[in-house]
Amino acid sequence: MTATEAPSADGPSHILPRGQGVVWFGASGFVNAFGTGFFYPFALLFFTELSGLPLSTVGVVLTIAALAVLPGLPTVGRLIDRFGPRRVLIVSALLRAGCFVGFVATRGIVPLALFNIVFALGNRAEQAAIPSLAVELAGEGQSARWLALSRVVFNAGVGSGALVAGLLVVDSRSGFTVLGVANAVSFVLTAVLYVKLSARGTTARTRASAAAGAVRGSPWRNTPFLRVAGANAVLWTSTLVVETALPVFVLHELALPTWTVGVLFVINTSLLTLLQLPVSRFLERFRPGPVLALGGCTFAVLYVTVAELGSASRSVRLVALLVAMAVYTLGEMAVSQAGLVMLTSLPPQPELGGYMAFNQLFVGVGAALAPLLAASLLDSRPALLWWTLTVLSVLAGLLIPRLPRHATPEPGGTPSS
Template sequence: MTPAVATDEKESRRPTSPVLPRGPGIGWFAVSGLVNALGTGFFYPFSLLFFTELSGLSLGSVGLVLTITVLAVLPWLLAVGRLVDRIGPRPVLIAGAAVRAVGFAGFLAVRDAATLVMCCLFLALGNRLEQTATPLLAIRLAPDGHSGQWLALTRVVFNAGLGGGALFASLLVVDSTSGFIVLGVANAASFVLTALLYLGLPVTEPTGKAPSRSREKRTAAPWRHTAYVRVAGANALLLTAALAVESALPVFALRELEMPSWIAGVLFAVNTLLLTLFQLPLGRLLERFRPSAVLALGGLAYAALYAAVLLAGGMSRGAQIASMVTGMVVYTLGELAVSQAGMTLLTGLPPQREQGAYLAFNQFFAGGATALAPFLVAMLLAHAPTSLWWTLGGGSVLAALLVSLLPHPSGAQQAN
């Protein structure tokens, strides 16, 4: 199947297809993704409290364990990618959900650092399996010309599930040991259900027989594909920025700007609502433009929020709120563009039979961003809070420069 970005001029002149994705298995695909995201969202707001309460470790120790385990799974990713190419993404998604279910069940027995590390390794590995296999399954299940819409759907159900899960957790989870045990059981059950739902997805054939060892060494080298490395690097910079905003904005708004505590909830509600409502229609619209340009402009749009935060210090309360909400709206539109164009490039640039290996290689960058963001936020907020926003702005500009001069992909590109 030809990826969405591998279209020629004739393809671009075809009549516009409906915004909503179509194709066999679309219902199962959406529901399984939603349940998967609900489990993640249910857990995410309470993750640090969950780990500290059940393990008895300090917050700093838990943070160190989480960073180490995220980094520890990265060396396995190329093997994961080759596995996806050989057996297809559906079995890997099922395995990823099962691994996370085992991890959450194991958390209930955590009493020391060693057990916590083991369970966190299961969770980190399951997350990487899911993030590698999901976009590949989307483009293989999508009918010709619809892969961009299926990729957008993965973001819609993820954001809707994440927000819904967080809301349910805030209403149902009690800050106590028994409450966190319920949280662990619920998450284990959600990933068991996710694995069962994945069984209902259509089976996709692997892209071809495994290449010979000599051929594999010569072709499966994503790090030699200059354009792909630049896109993955730009995505990692923008992911670092997004994760930093998520954790730093509430702290900065409350401590540095002395804004009311509800402002963080309002800003992230605006973000979640826009991501859920506009991912599909905006994604369809953006398919008309060069994806590298869309990615670059989307990254630059992040700066609207950074500027709003930096300027808010000298404003009245009403002007502060208006400025921050406006900045968040522009930032979210940029986030929509980045997620759509980034995934279009990451799935469209690799040779088709090596897409799994390339997507797994991209997880090196994503994992690095996931590990770096909390450290960056903690260090800069503690010592130079304002400089955090200048640093994120510089990273967004660098990301835009990395991809702004990329050629438009006209099919699977070969490694340089």
């Protein structure tokens, strides 16, 4: 990477994003993520208890629902571009609130499937609209920091929600009913907070990006965007595999104490929450393409460490895992920030919502495949799982340096001419 002057002239002390609505944007993102974190650890138990269906059936329904919404994402993108991301986020939050009311009030496989399809669609719409809203609200030279703030409040909200849920949720039908009602309330509050936001319209940065020759037309014809979306999806999938497989491998293959898993994910969540903004501020001086590539290759530090620890002593295993997780987390910060900057900078800005929804097709397929990859290899050849992730992460990183220079955003997120 070649360092250049940071895009803004406000000095290194200004880490937080500036602009009208930043407090409401952060608050809405935090409340939305808090509800997700509050629900996520108990999702399977929640659906099993309230639907009256076996766990295996619930798993199949959730997988089908996650895949069923993918063909509808291009329509979501067009809605974002036509009506604006804020309106889509409001509707998405209210739909998900209604789904939780439905989960609590109904039983059986048909209501479970229907409400989960709507819920999954709302989740994908939210993930496509949030980056578009951040870019729309950000002032000149501020979009990277608004995108970083969206990641900070997401990680802080999910972590806080999971912690509170672990302390308060009771493993019973009445306990899960309270969980469902609480999530419905959280999404209604999220919608109210989105109402407080007002769009700033097209910024000077947006106009400069369009003037720089961004490829117009369908997302699948934009080769630079496809490469970034593909690489980003592979790296995102690998992080989902880590969340699923690492606890099992640490406990069953490395024979480490149960608390090890908690410590590893506390390190990950804490660093993501505390360091994402300053790290993103530092990375603004570099081209996001090489940052994304290097961040992806950094994932391999954790994967190789986990694969090679079998013969080490218990103390060495523990220390090596803690260090590797810290390095992996720094790479995760780089990947999430550089990926968002590139994904929001490469498309024609009037079509940004459509492109971000198209990106969710990649993300959705990865999210569906992650549990399958983790479960199949953990059952047969556990060490091979980590070597597979190593190869995939390195290959994903290698996709990015092959982009032509004119398609790579300059530091600050604007494609070079």
